[in-house]
Amino acid sequence: MKRAIPVLVLSVAGLVPVWLYEPSLGTASTEASTPSVSSSAASGSGSGGTVVKGSTLQTEKGPVQVQVTFQGTRITAVRMLQQPNHPQTTAAVPKLIAETLEAQSADIDTVSGATITSGGYKESLQAAIDANANAESASSSSASPSAAAAAQTVDGPTLQTVKGPVQVQATFEGEKITAVKMLQQPNHPQTTAAVPKLIAETLEAQSADIDTVSGATITSGGYKESLQAAIDAKG
Template sequence: MKRAIPVVVLSIAGLVPVWRYEPSVGAATSTAEPASTPSAPSSAGSSSGTVVKGTTIQTEKGPVQVQVTFSGEKITAVRMLQQPNHPQTAAAVPKLVAETLKAQSADVDTVSGATITSEAYKKSLQAAIDSNGASAKTSASSPASASPASAAQTVSGSTVNTDKGPVQVQVTFSGEKITAVRMLQQPNHPQTTAAVPKLVAETLKAQSAKIDTVSGATVTSEGYKESLQAAIDAKG
């Protein structure tokens, strides 16, 4: 019986390191979590303002898409919605976002070692900027239609079938002035998504369907202008 006591004591003592080691596993898990959030560089204040998604750019490394928050024309935050799962991309994104907030444009330097992601980032970013600019111009033109709501007239253009898909616009007039253009149908294609804001902005500026074709989206541009002209003709 006297020999049994030391054995029990040693057994209990042997369990102590196990009890002390257990909490450190949880601690290691919690410190590793932030490394899996590559979109953390989004700037503060992204919950307010106008949020615009850029086009999805397909690259050999994977899709790239940004979401931009604007306060008027100012870029206040950029968040990655899609990006390649690669260490160089994860390292490049914070630099691209920081440069964007500083430059307030897509005219930022390519990050060394992440050229493909950088170029796609800039294209998606530019698309979001263009879209926000078109929306701002549309909003700016709305005070001119401060006359009674009954003076506004909305007309849908004809549906133009193209080899990329159907195109149809809806135009809002205040008297003879075009105050807004909305796409009812358009091809589901990144180049179309990028082209539409430019076409709308040009329409509001020209106040007619006599606008330039957007490079890289010729088919959509021609369909847009045809449907727009039909709406203008229907308005009379």
């Protein structure tokens, strides 16, 4: 019995270091790095450019509107802002955009099975192209300080049409028409689509002797009359 006591004491003493030992537990980080996304990558375009929204066309299938990105006069991207909710339209849009980027114009083929959407797309696209061309022309004419100093702006009279008032403002440098702006116009989709075409034709013809835009006969007539008065008033 006396021999058992030392053995027991030694056993207990041997266990003390085990009780006092606390294993070191490493602390794992739960914070993960979040990849940053630049605004250009998020928007899908890192090249920038001028973004122009085309007019909204109310078709039998639903509204159609495009947004076009330009580098100068070159079309670099086209995006549908509004389109009919139909499978034919969904299938047609990529084809229309691809043809636009290749043709660099609205002179593209109609997609079979999506005739109405194709028509609205091309008309909205043409309006955006015309608006960009007008902006480019105005930017070029204002680039020279001496040209800007010589510019003369004349407001044409307001024509009261059955669709609403029409009034244009023309900017001249000498005898050259460098810019045209609509001060008043009817609030109709046809007018919205027609105005860029009328302005583009004016800058090309350098007169009010331009074609009437189909579907906007009344607005076209008021536009030409107000424009001619501005040209005459300039002297």
